[in-house]
Amino acid sequence: MSSMTFGRYTFRETFIHRLDARNKIFLMIIFMVGIFFQFNLWSTALLLSGFYVILLIVFMTIARINFLSLFKSLGGMWIFILLLMAIYIFIPNNNYYLPTAFTIGNVDVKWDAICQSAYIVMRLVLMLALTMILTSTTKPMDMTYAFEWYMRPLKPIHFPVNEISMTLSIALRFIPTLLDETDRIMKAQASRGIDFNHGGVFKRFGAIIALIIPLFVSALERSEELANAMIVRGYDPKAKRSKYRLLKFSYRDIFAFLLIVGLFGLIIYLSVIDTKLNPLDLVEIIFKVKGF
Structure with a gap:
């Protein structure tokens, strides 16, 4: 757990760290929407997928994010990933047109x-990498100010913008504390003989229960301490507040905005012409030439 960096801000002097938090959140959403665009032709999908991977590698290299931390963050998702792959592979679909890759029993697994x-x-994985880039390069308070800025148009309809931004700020600041508390509880339980890494399903489930219950109790205690401290200091959620640091756009934000928006425009263009092309795409041609 001590090596887990997902959700924890890491100070660096990089191009991505210096970007405005509002710009980073907007561009991350645009990038995620582009990633989940659906294409009819496999050649278009594979081409863009390779471009996405290269672009994410460049972003993580610029931000000096350890690639191992990304794979460690996937540790809890492997069961979900395997289940998802099994659903797509073994459930029949009449829309598949590529040949059979192999056969398991009476089930033909299509390419x-x-x-x-x-x-x-x-x-x-790309969505997780984007989230890691955002949380690792953006201070929690800057992220809170950015969300508050985006919710500002809702103030005339009496939407609780200040309360939600404060709640979000506390939640973001609590992530590193929760990770440290989890590490401390795991070490304490391991010293009592609880093994989190070995054993069957039921044994590991019992070990997880021994971790979750103390962690839940500790989180409630810390929440109560924070609430009491805010009450003692006279916190008023409806009071008007000023900011010590103001978010400002720079030439870096303009460059990043034009880059991602241009990429998004290219994706939209490809999705439009994708529906007009011949359904016999490059991938199907390769499979026919190779004789799969």
Whole structure:
């Protein structure tokens, strides 16, 4: 747990760290929408997927994010990923047109199913990588100010913008504390003989229960302490507040905005011409030439 960096801000002097938090959140949403665009032709989907992966590698390299931390963050998702792949591979689909890759019993596993499951998994990994880039390069308070700025148009309809932004700020600040508390409880339980890494399903489930219950109690205690401290200091959620640091756009934000928006425009263009092309795409041609 001590090596887990997902959700924890890491100070660096990089191009991505210096971007405005409002711009980073907007561009991350645009990028995620582009990732989940659906294409009819596998050649278009594979081409863009490779471009996404290269672009994410470049972003993580610029932000100096450890690639191992991304794979460690996937540890709890492997069961879900395997289940998702099994659903796509073994459930029949009449829309598949590529030949059979192999047969398990009476089930024919199509190349379409393998490509589709791998494509879905790649989307999830890219989405997680984008979230890691955002949380690792943006201070919690800057992220809170950005969300508050986006919710500002809702103030005339008496939407509780200040209360929600404060709740979000506390939640973001609590993530590193929760990770440290989890590490402390795991070490304490391990010293009492509880093994989190070995054993069967029921033994591991019992070990997880021994971790979750103390962690839940500790989180409630810390929440109560924070609430009492805010009450003692006279916190008023409806009071008007000023900000010590103001978020400002710079030339870096303009460059990043034009880059991602241009990419999104290219994705929209490809999705439009994708529906007008011949359904016999490059992937099907390769399979026919190779004789799969």
